[in-house]
Amino acid sequence: MNPIIRAEILTIGDEILFGQIIDTNTQWIGSELTGIGIRTVRKTSVGDDKKDIIAAFTDAGKRAEVVIVTGGLGPTKDDVTKYAFCEYFGSTLKINEDALTLITAFFAKRGRAMTELNIQQAALPDNCTYVPNQWGTAPGMWFEKDGVVYVSLPGVPYEMKSLMEFEILPRLKQRFVLNVIQHKSVRTIGIGESFLAEKIAAWESALPDHIRLAYLPHFGQVKLRLTGTGDNADVLNTQLLEQVDLVRPIIDEYIFGYDQDELESVIAALLISQQATVGTAESCTGGFVSHRLTSLPGSSAYFQGAVVSYSNELKMNLLGVSGDTLAEHGAVSEQTVKEMAEGARRALGTTYAIATTGIAGPDGGSAEKPVGTVWIACATPTETVTQLLKLANIRSINIEMTSTYALNLLRKAIIKSGQI
Structure with a gap:
């Protein structure tokens, strides 16, 4: 099996910490990273403070090979992500002509005049790889340092998702040799988490090292989620199904479904x-x-x-x-x-x-x-x-x-x- 590539997701913005908006980006990004074989190991939220953001970059780089950053890329003074990247990577902001051309076309298509603040959105750290944003005015940025990839994306969900899908995920698959990560879930009801754990203790202890079990309780239900990591999707799927077959007789009376069943x-x-x-x-x-x-x-x-x-x-x-x-x-x-x-x-x-x-x-x-x-x-x-x-x-x-x-x-x- 290939080495596991780990990711940390970093969301930036006081509005997240104040509870004024719900962070849906992290859940979506984590799911997409899993889909290509990258395991998300942590998510962190930081306010609009440059020192705190830089400290978060440093800490994330110690835990993960991929750091996905969302937010703080707008044209106003509270958006400081680009300045934090400049300080962290020892660079300066410089107008990126490709980014400026795309932003100019974005406004022209909508019949709107550009302001100086809009122009400054094309100013990027001079040592980043520019990632074009066809869906908004905040460009994406790609950095590498000490073997860690840092990606900066806008916080607006539809812009972030489009950049991830069409730009970042394909680049990550090219940059790293990735494993396959698959999930299988057994849905149970009518038995508490601790009682369930006692019933399946021997089965859980016998799980192979590359398959992990999580207990996810929710209002009278407990979902048993098996997560397997390997380099062959078909083999891994067979192994996960074998484990489901082994646990089924032990708790059959409590099982009401599998995977996405509700x-x-x-x-x-x-x-x-x-x-x-x-x-x-x-x-x-x-x-x-x-x-x-x-x-x-x-x-x-x-x-x-x-x-x-x-x-x-x-x-x-x-x-x-x-x-x-x-x-x-x-x-x-x-x-x-x-x-x-x-x-x-x-x-x-x-x-x-x-x-x-x-x-x-x-x-x-x-x-x-x-x-x-x-x-x-x-x-x-x-x-x-x-x-x-x-x-x-x-x-x-x-x-x-x-x-x-x-x-x-x-x-x-x-x-x-x-x-x-």
Whole structure:
């Protein structure tokens, strides 16, 4: 296997540190670098301070063979990236005639007059390799020092992406002998990260050195991501699939999909395969379950509708929940959620129906039913299954977690119905 080429991504701008904009560039760049076999080992954000930027250049050059820098290339005084590069590489700014020609044509095409600030965007460190920007006015720059490549790109996402795709990635592939980096993911639900780690400990310990495992938990799910590095894509893909085959029997009951599968898409495929339909009766989730089910194009093939029954009156009038049930057991109870699911299936005329009722918080709980107490149910043609959840006291998390567990209850019910 070839030596691993590492990259660090450096974003520049006070607006990122102040939280005024979301840094989407780093995620995209990291994905693109992985695609050509370069492993991103760190991302760093620095404000518009020349000394801090230079220090970041120095530190990054110690960790990586490729440093991708975005931002700070505009025409105003707060954009200091070019000056930091000049000091770091011992160079001076000089008008690059090719850059000036391209910038002049950019403004002429749009019928706009150039200012002196626009002209100065063509001033580049005299020892950089000019990278033409066909999509904006801030040129890209390529430097090399002590075996490390430094690339400076504009922070505007569509300009940065175009420069990366058509200029930088091809040059990096020519500059370095690169490995292949591939990912395979196993998507699990219904088991916590630590319990999952215990179950697969022996398998994880036996992984070969060139395959690494990461645990990525998210609202009731844990994604196991295998990352392999090698010099042959076909061989590496086979090796990753072999590892998936080895771990599958150990945790099969918790696996709902692989790679890009989402719970919603897996459920959609199951419903379509059965030519079945689903509806929802939601209280504490306020329509979030139905939102997730309808987030996919073509969901009208299997999703019939929803009843968001927050009040007891609507539970009774629209879903047929018994007043006696509500009086004796309360809205947050197994008996109520069961009648909600069955009522929704009846009212909406669906194959399946899922229901949610609970105390999302942050208040409204009691000693008997504290905040985070949630009941979910799934009604099928043959039975109604229920589940009690004991969640946290954070409303947004409780809604997200409830929707995930409710969808998983539906998924399992569909699979069971298909096996009868």
